[in-house]
Amino acid sequence: MPPKIKTMERRVRVRFAPSPTGPLHMGGVRTALYNYLFAKKNQGDFILRIEDTDQTRYVKGAEDYILESLKWCGFQPDEGPENPGKFGPYRQSERKALYKQYADQLVEAGHAYYAFDTPEELDEMRERLKAAKVASPQYNAITRNSMKNSLTLSEDEVNRRLASGGPYVIRIQIPRNEEIRFQDAIRGWVVVHSSNLDDKVLFKSDGMPTYHMANIVDDHLMEITHVIRGEEWLPSAPLHILLYRFFGWEAPTFAHLPLILKPDGNGKLSKRDGDRLGFPVFPLEWKDPETGAISSGYREKGYFPEAFVNALAFLGWNPGTERELFKLNDLVEAFSLERVGKAGAKYDADKTKWYNQQYLREKSNETLVELLKPHLAAKGWNVDAVDLTEMVDLMKERAVFVEDMLEGAYFFEAPSTYDEKTINKKWKENTPAIIEKLLQVLKGLKDFSAEEIEKEFKAFIEQEGLGFGAVLPSFRVLVTGLGMGPSMFRICNLLGKEETIRRIEAGLTKMNG
RNA sequence: GGCCCCUUCGUCUAGUGGUUAGGACGCAAGGUUUUCAUCCUUGAAACAGGAGUUCGAUUCUCCUAGGGGCUGCCA
Structure with missing residues (x-):
């Protein structure tokens, strides 16, 4: 037998796909970072796709915030809403017209069906099942038989309802009894039985696809080769695998990242944590457009992006050596998915401060002077009389943040009080x-x-x-x-x-x- | 509750079928320093538990416990 001809490796393309429901939090930034690192390590493309299929959760300014955050961190998308490549548009809301045909295709192939149940009826069904002590109340192979859908209603009735323009959704029809397995780049084989999956909505009554649908269609159309995302997506990965199969498309490689956990009690770090824990959870300061409430950001707190990025990178990944200081390009060089851990990591704010101190001390006095100047100006001090380079040289050893060097106020004005x-x-x-x-x-x-x-x-x-x-x-x-x-x-x-x-x-x- | 994932110092982690289980943050002590900080040295600190496989398991398997995620016409 002739040796199997190795087909040309496809160009690596990864995407970061946040939804603009508010500021990006540091977990999201890390996901973007790992995607970027993986892409660049493999001479591939890093794509930004805005997943705004939930119009009710859209938050003004969130998309700009995401873009600015990535920019601050130093990893900008090769393709995205601002710099489209040939796979646009890069906002799902702008791709709306595209999805329906794929949903229809699934219906025609018998892998999906129309459902007409109202939210009240769905609630009722769940309540009923809960009362009957059913282990997992869900719309599935069993319950769909007693609901209003194109599987239970007559063809005439279905056509009448569709023609009437009334609301309906399209649900996937999960096969009854089969094992779905896939190999995760971080976790190895993951196996789930289809009986544990439910008939997820693929296409909503507002004419938008759900995440599950849009994400598969777009990843395929955008020729995404690796899906690197948070572990919270692991339970729906089998559904996605199934969709690829139903469409007859090759599935990308999946890599589910461990979560970033709260340093105190338990649970994953979330946007809601705000400043509650004594450190920012957002890269940049965010002002809620509704309430006007301000959440602090690493940038405004005086962190260097390289410190923030370095700390983030080491939350769940390590190079396998004892080196700790890695700037973005060093990370690109050292990164591999194989060295990403499986367990969630509690965030350590002190370590990030330490990184900041390291990077501060690494900067030249001249650079530090420039960084310090705005702070000095804000104090209204006359700085002309002082050799700032010398001042910075004296103060930098004891500073974690640029602002800490303001302790040297006495260089600019005589003391008014004595310790x-x-x-x-x-x-x-x-x-x-x-x-x-x-x-x-x-x-x-x-x-x-x-x-x-x-x-x-x-x-x-x-x-x-x-x-x-x-x-x-x-x-x-x-x-x-x-x-x-x-x-x-x-x-x-x-x-x-x-x-x-x-x-x-x-x-x-x-x-x- | 159900399903899935995970489990090495307080935290982030390295690691191997036989190691004094290594590093970093933090903490403590000592040294340097006029002082604080820096810096240097040292120290305390971990393989969740129980079976099994094996001459030998932290390492492989299973069970238990614990933690986490998901369980929406949210992503």
């Missing part, structure tokens, strides 16, 4: 006299460099027979108002001789008074 704890502990009876002497030493300095100040300071305390602890804290608090901070000598140098002396004199006066 009480330091005063109580360090300001002794003889302190004014010591500071007075120190002041004279400083006044006598020609060279006000940090090195020179340090040298003279040390000589001074030695001569006086004092320890650092007896002088420096008081010195610091007079100049900066604080009991802690970076090198005093560098601070003085940065402030300049004149300003340093002025502050000490002012402080001495204040303390004596």
